[in-house]
Amino acid sequence: MNNLKTLLSELAISESEYAKIVSSLGREPNELELGMFGSAWSEHCGYKHSKSLLKHFSKLPANNVLVEHGSENAGAIDIGDNRAIVMKIESHNHPSAIEPIQGAATGIGGIVRDIFSMGARPIALLNSLRFGEASKLNSINLLKGVVNGISNYGNCIGVPNVGGEVYFSSPYNGNPLVNAMCVGVVDHNKIKKATMEPNSSIFLIGSETGRDGIHGASGLASKSLDENQELRSAVQVGNPFMEKILIEACLELALNEHVVGIQDLGAAGLATATIEAAENGKCGIYIELDKVPLRDSGMTPYEIMLSESQERMIIAVEPNYENIVIDTCKKWGISFSKIGRATNDGIARIEYNSSSVATIPTALLTNPPNYVFDTTKPSYIKDLQSFDFDPIELPSNPIDALKKLLSSPNIASKEHIYKQYDHQVQTNTLIPPGNDAAVLRIKGTNIKLALTTDGNGRYCYIDPKIGGAISVAEACRNLSTVGANPVAITDCLNFGNPEENDVYYQLEKCIEGIVDACTVFDIPVISGNVSLYNQTNEGNIYPTPIIGALGLIKDDTQAVSSDFKSAGDVVYLLGMSSLSTNIQALSGSEWSYINHQLVAGKLHIDLQMEKKVQSICRELIKMGIIQSSHDCSDGGIAVAISECCIKGSKGITVTCEIKERWDVALFGEEQSRILISVSPANEQQIIQQCKQQSIPILKVGYVSEKNISIGNLIETTVDEIRNYWEAGISQYNS
Amino acid sequence: MKFGVVQFPGTWSDHDCYHVLSEVLKQETEYIWHHATDISHLDCIIVPGGFSYGDYLRPGAIAQFSPVMNSIKKFSDSGGLVLGICNGFQILCESGLLPGALLKNESLQFRCQWVNLKVENTNNPFTKLCEQNQVLKIPISHGDGRYYAEPRILNELKNNNQILFKYSSEKGLHEKSYNPNGSIEFIAGISNKEGNVVGMMPHPERCCESILGSTDGTKIFNSIISNKKSI
Numbered sequence: 014m015n016n017l018k019t020l021l022s023e024l025a026i027s028e029s030e031y032a033k034i035v036s037s038l039g040r041e042p043n044e045l046e047l048g049m050f051g052s053a054w055s056e057h058c059g060y061k062h063s064k065s066l067l068k069h070f071s072k073l074p075a076n077n078v079l080v081e082h083g084s085e086n087a088g089a090i091d092i093g094d095n096r097a098i099v100m101k102i103e104s105h106n107h108p109s110a111i112e113p114i115q116g117a118a119t120g121i122g123g124i125v126r127d128i129f130s131m132g133a134r135p136i137a138l139l140n141s142l143r144f145g146e147a148s149k150l151n152s153i154n155l156l157k158g159v160v161n162g163i164s165n166y167g168n169c170i171g172v173p174n175v176g177g178e179v180y181f182s183s184p185y186n187g188n189p190l191v192n193a194m195c196v197g198v199v200d201h202n203k204i205k206k207a208t209m210e211p212n213s214s215i216f217l218i219g220s221e222t223g224r225d226g227i228h229g230a231s232g233l234a235s236k237s238l239d240e241n242q243e244l245r246s247a248v249q250v251g252n253p254f255m256e257k258i259l260i261e262a263c264l265e266l267a268l269n270e271h272v273v274g275i276q277d278l279g280a281a282g283l284a285t286a287t288i289e290a291a292e293n294g295k296c297g298i299y300i301e302l303d304k305v306p307l308r309d310s311g312m313t314p315y316e317i318m319l320s321e322s323q324e325r326m327i328i329a330v331e332p333n334y335e336n337i338v339i340d341t342c343k344k345w346g347i348s349f350s351k352i353g354r355a356t357n358d359g360i361a362r363i364e365y366n367s368s369s370v371a372t373i374p375t376a377l378l379t380n381p382p383n384y385v386f387d388t389t390k391p392s393y394i395k396d397l398q399s400f401d402f403d404p405i406e407l408p409s410n411p412i413d414a415l416k417k418l419l420s421s422p423n424i425a426s427k428e429h430i431y432k433q434y435d436h437q438v439q440t441n442t443l444i445p446p447g448n449d450a451a452v453l454r455i456k457g458t459n460i461k462l463a464l465t466t467d468g469n470g471r472y473c474y475i476d477p478k479i480g481g482a483i484s485v486a487e488a489c490r491n492l493s494t495v496g497a498n499p500v501a502i503t504d505c506l507n508f509g510n511p512e513e514n515d516v517y518y519q520l521e522k523c524i525e526g527i528v529d530a531c532t533v534f535d536i537p538v539i540s541g542n543v544s545l546y547n548q549t550n551e552g553n554i555y556p557t558p559i560i561g562a563l564g565l566i567k568d569d570t571q572a573v574s575s576d577f578k579s580a581g582d583v584v585y586l587l588g589m590s591s592l593s594t595n596i597q598a599l600s601g602s603e604w605s606y607i608n609h610q611l612v613a614g615k616l617h618i619d620l621q622m623e624k625k626v627q628s629i630c631r632e633l634i635k636m637g638i639i640q641s642s643h644d645c646s647d648g649g650i651a652v653a654i655s656e657c658c659i660k661g662s663k664g665i666t667v668t669c670e671i672k673e674r675w676d677v678a679l680f681g682e683e684q685s686r687i688l689i690s691v692s693p694a695n696e697q698q699i700i701q702q703c704k705q706q707s708i709p710i711l712k713v714g715y716v717s718e719k720n721i722s723i724g725n726l727i728e729t730t731v732d733e734i735r736n737y738w739e740a741g742i743s744q745y746n747s
Numbered sequence: 748m749k750f751g752v753v754q755f756p757g758t759w760s761d762h763d764c765y766h767v768l769s770e771v772l773k774q775e776t777e778y779i780w781h782h783a784t785d786i787s788h789l790d791c792i793i794v795p796g797g798f799s800y801g802d803y804l805r806p807g808a809i810a811q812f813s814p815v816m817n818s819i820k821k822f823s824d825s826g827g828l829v830l831g832i833c834n835g836f837q838i839l840c841e842s843g844l845l846p847g848a849l850l851k852n853e854s855l856q857f858r859c860q861w862v863n864l865k866v867e868n869t870n871n872p873f874t875k876l877c878e879q880n881q882v883l884k885i886p887i888s889h890g891d892g893r894y895y896a897e898p899r900i901l902n903e904l905k906n907n908n909q910i911l912f913k914y915s916s917e918k919g920l921h922e923k924s925y926n927p928n929g930s931i932e933f934i935a936g937i938s939n940k941e942g943n944v945v946g947m948m949p950h951p952e953r954c955c956e957s958i959l960g961s962t963d964g965t966k967i968f969n970s971i972i973s974n975k976k977s978i
Binding site: 169 | 756757759760762763766767770796797798800801802803856857858859860886888890950952953956958959
């Protein structure tokens with residue numbers, strides 16, 4: 014083998030890992046075998062730096078969970094009425110950094126295949142995006158490309174794109190985050206697994222195999238991004254039309270009992286897909302690579318095995334029922350080829366033109382080494398947490414401050430993004446994007462789903478553990494504010510280089526925080542993805558766990574949106590009895606960031622109080638006595654109020670007391686707060702309910718026609734502030 | 748009334764149309780596969796939205812050659828009702844069943860949003876239950892919805908009262924900011940000369956239940972259904 018060192022570096026295999034491979038095999042691997050190890054043992058496929066930490070998720074309550082965390086293409090949870098929800102969130106960060114349109118598009122394709130491979134019809138997509146500063150041309154170009162890619166692909170396959178978030182911050186310069194979540198629905202006893210049994214015939218269906226995406230898993234997803242971005246050939250090109258007909262064909266196949274398993278070809282293509290499914294079924298596998306339909310001539314066995322060409326699926330079918338696969342593929346015009354069969358000896362045997370090109374025990378590939386590090390608390394965290402806010406001066410002009418916040422790209426309207434996504438197809442969308450959570454009905458049942466994604470890299474940077482917990486709390490709060498009971502989450506853990514102490518510490522503590530919050534809320538993490546090495550020569554990204562959350566409304570309760578409905582309604586804040594006076598409320602806030610370029614402070618969350626506030630919000634919605642409900646988070650109560658006004662084209666008169674530090678009161682970001690409006694007739698009932706359950710509540714003021722009046726600080730109109738909110742991102746776009 | 752909903756590979760509004768016709772409006776409804784040749788037993792054919800055959804070349808450019816389109820031509824020649832929605836409208840234009848073409852949106856971006864649709868002509872099987880100049884609340888979802896026809900055709904459309912729907916403000920005014928895709932003269936939907944073939948970019952099947960934000964789509968489907976009863 015020429016130049017072993019270069020090859021190992023290309024595959025991101027260390028010398029000690031190589032030694033382990035040689036000793037397990039009892040010989041030197043050939044180039045293809047080494048490539049298969051490189052992919053299977055990559056961080057992306059093998060989770061070698063994160064597996065020991067992810068184990069904490071399996072300690073969480075597992076009510077109604079149908080497949081073990083990490084064991085299948087996606088997680089599944091029983092929601093009653095014989096239905097299960099299958100869902101997962103996954104990253105496509107590095108491909109999107111290099112080629113934003115195709116990177117984002119194929120991110121959608123991959124996550125959608127994870128869902129329908131389990132027999133579930135994809136019913137919703139969400140996207141959580143992070144870019145560098147909006148003032149940088151590169152960030153805006155990446156944003157445009159990514160949105161274009163999501164729009165092209167998602168719209169074509171007929172799955173509504175119902176929610177997500179977009180944030181801009183310098184640590185994501187050159188390393189954007191593109192996390193895509195897909196949600197599917199399936200009869201709860203019809204979930205298909207990625208498996209095979211001895212003698213199953215193995216079909217490869219879908220697109221032909223080309224040279225695209227080789228080393229995507231090992232090289233692109235498991236190494237840092239270099240300044241000279243020459244990994245373009247490692248990015249795949251998507252064909253959403255093929256994806257759409259694969260959805261229909263695979264859903265037909267999934268209903269057939271003779272179809273043993275369905276597996277998506279994702280990272281590292283055939284190499285991982287066939288071996289994972291064989292290992293799941295405790296089989297071996299025999300593959301003839303010359304049977305793989307190719308789109309390029311002269312491809313080597315190595316290229317065929319590791320290609321990441323998109324829109325390909327493996328179908329394992331009982332040997333006497335091959336016609337089921339053949340007929341379905343013919344019906345949909347999908348090309349297919351029988352490429353091998355499952356065996357019973359636990360060995361992967363790969364042949365090309367009748368000679369053996371690889372022979373490896375499958376268990377060797379699926380059990381990569383695990384790395385656990387001892388970490389120390391990074392010194393930067395101590396510095397940030399001991400930051401003294403007191404010397405920070407009060408801004409001179411409250412209305413200018415509010416306008417500045419509303420036009421911050423992190424807070425401003427995202428409508429120009431989501432109106433490029435079809436969010437209505439399948440006619441289930443009851444609450445559209447632009448609210449705290451999207452709400453969808455499930456036809457034929459009385460069940461409504463609420464879906465959201467959330468994550469706050471700034472918080473997690475300042476305090477990984479509390480930041481991790483807040484990410485879960487806020488995602489669940491966004492479900493509660495529409496009236497849905499949180500039942501499960503999926504997470505995408507986006508971090509920097511785990512081989513650095515600070516990053517590994519962030520990862521470890523964020524996971525602890527997520528587990529803490531899930532324990533209090535009594536919900537499982539049913540699936541997820543880890544994206545490490547998000548690092549450029551400018552440094553690591555903020556630790557950014559993205560939480561995708563599922564909530565349920567299982568009765569006739571009307572979901573509530575965030576817009577103010579009628580002038581004269583009374584506005585209350587659940588969770589506080591007065592506006593913030595503690596200057597630490599500015600910690601990690603959007604206001605500190607945009608006005609003082611400051612990311613520092615001490616975060617706080619009382620998870621028990623959080624749970625109580627969310628619970629009463631849901632109760633009040635169920636009683637039908639809330640007109641609107643909105644999470645009070647980024648930008649503080651001033652922004653929450655403004656958003657309710659803008660969306661409802663209403664004004665507000667704020668009558669509650671605002672102390673001298675009005676920046677803290679209006680822009681502070683304390684947790685566990687929900688802004689509601691109620692008709693005056695229901696006021697007493699709400700006060701009574703809160704009193705009974707010892708939940709603090711603050712009367713904020715009254716909804717008005719158009720004028721916005723906040724104490725004696727701000728006098729404006731909804732139309733005036735709307736302009737700032739709507740232009741927030743487009744000001745950088747022209 | 749017997750409805751048929753066409754399915755090309757890549758169609759995605761088929762299930763939505765089927766749901767409205769069959770579940771909401773309780774009509775006899777079946778799917779029609781793109782190879783189908785015999786559709787003469789049906790009263791109305793819906794050509795739904797989606798990306799037929801991927802629409803990589805040009806929306807509808809491939810679908811026009813599918814076997815079912817020959818059947819639909821025969822069906823419409825003998826007076827059968829045909830409604831093309833979104834991609835269906837594009838396919839009917841490409842097939843020559845309707846005049847004009849659908850170009851890329853003026854914004855060059857996909858648009859999914861609610862629009863106001865002013866009914867310009869109620870003397871038609873697809874709009875007879877609407878009121879003249881009534882404004883419907885209805886969603887669009889397309890990247891290639893900018894209707895265009897050359898002046899001669901445009902004049903014909905006007906002279907024959909073939910323009911059924913135009914984009915407008917809530918009050919029915921044709922102001923530029925209410926034209927979501929740059930369509931010529933705000934045109935959102937037209938019929939053929941005979942009035943039995945209609946194409947429209949907005950999605951009536953997405954607004955037939957109040958929980959979805961509007962029931963105005965039922966005015967179009969119920970108009971179709973009322974034809975059978977009056978015959």
